[in-house]
Amino acid sequence: MQTRARAIAFYLPQYHPVPENDEWWGRGFTEWTNSAKAKPLFKGHYQPHIPADLGFYDLRVPETRIAQADLAREYGVEAFCYYHYWFGGQRILERPFNEVLGSGEPDFPFCICWANQTWTGIWHGQPNNILIEQTYPGEEDHRAHFDFLLRAFSDKRYVKVDGKPLFIIYRPHELPEPKRVTDFWRNMTAKAGISGLYFVGVHEDPFWNPAEFGFDGSITPKLPNLHKWKTCWISRRQPLKRLERWQRIRTNAPAIYNYSDECLGMIQDPVDGIENFPCLIPNWDNTPRSGRNGLVLHGSTPELFRQQVIKALQVSEGKPFEKKILFIKAWNEWAEGNHMEPDLKFGRGYLESLRSEIIK
Secondary structure, three states, rough: EEOOOOOEEEEEEOOOOOOHHHHHHOOOOEEEEHHHHHOOOOOOOOOOOOOOOOOOOOOOHHHHHHHHHHHHHHHHHHEEEEOOOOOOOEEOOHHHHHHHHHOOOOOOOEEEEEOOOEEEHHHHOEEEEEEEEEOOOOHHHHHHHHHHHHHHHHHOEOOEEEEEEEEOOHHHHHHOOOHHHHHHHHHHHHHOOOOOEEEEOOOOOOOOHHHOOOEEEEEOOOOOOOOOOOOOEEEOOOOEEEEEHHHHHHHHEEEEEEHHHEEEEEEOOOOOOOOOEEEEEOOOOHHHHHHHHHHHHHHHHHHHHHHHHHHHHHHHHOOOHHOOOEEEEOOEEEEHHEEEOOEEEOOOHHHHHHHHHHOO
């Protein structure tokens, strides 16, 4: 199968019970817990999102992981980018990827995104409730982290750019001395007989220059920013012009934006001198997690998403195929209403829109 670009989908492993979630949210908690209990919060609000083809799966089941890969491959997705959690040597939600790595199945390309972010109760209205803190103990921790990841980097399925394993860091600006860290890891790869690492940072500022911090490229997911003054719509369909007014009514409804107004603007226009990779966002509604504190991209459809794919391909024109990468946020973030996996309302519509544009 020939494609016009390399589509890589972020993949959330939050679909199996772990002791930490049992402690924080109750026994048996997974991402499905919030997704399944979601309710509409305003007229026309699409909730809950109910999975179709793959059902309410458990990522401890190998057949589920294989079915996901087969579905992704069929519609032109080249690889999954697994979210990876490393808190000063402590890991969480590691079982699915451990089993992918250990078993060799599915035989489907992958890369890793270090989601270096402190976990709090912010989306539940508890921003000061720290569940697990992201720390950076120093060089020995970076060495241990690299030693753990080396097995993944050496796997034949691992995604490469310019012959180097692609490694993404979710919050590069929070990494102390990022240039020193990236240099240290590149030296470690040389000692391990690997040709280097291709570092990509996720950053909300499209003018953030990755090269200054030891990175090769950047990704800019462009969700509407609640901290800026802009027109948005609440359930009464009244346009709001001032942030102060929005703050007064925020408890009555989530922040609601029309996907049709936002979808093309989510694709960052090229900035001279910066290697920025487009980030596709098919849909977004994190009210299953956040309730009335959430953000809704209202009215998303596969056809509107197809227009976003077209723009992403346009801004990637002229790049060598190796770097013609479209990141998709996300494959399966169901409690954020952010998924390519089929649901009962749209079926495989979003996947079909991707395939219609990305496969030659």
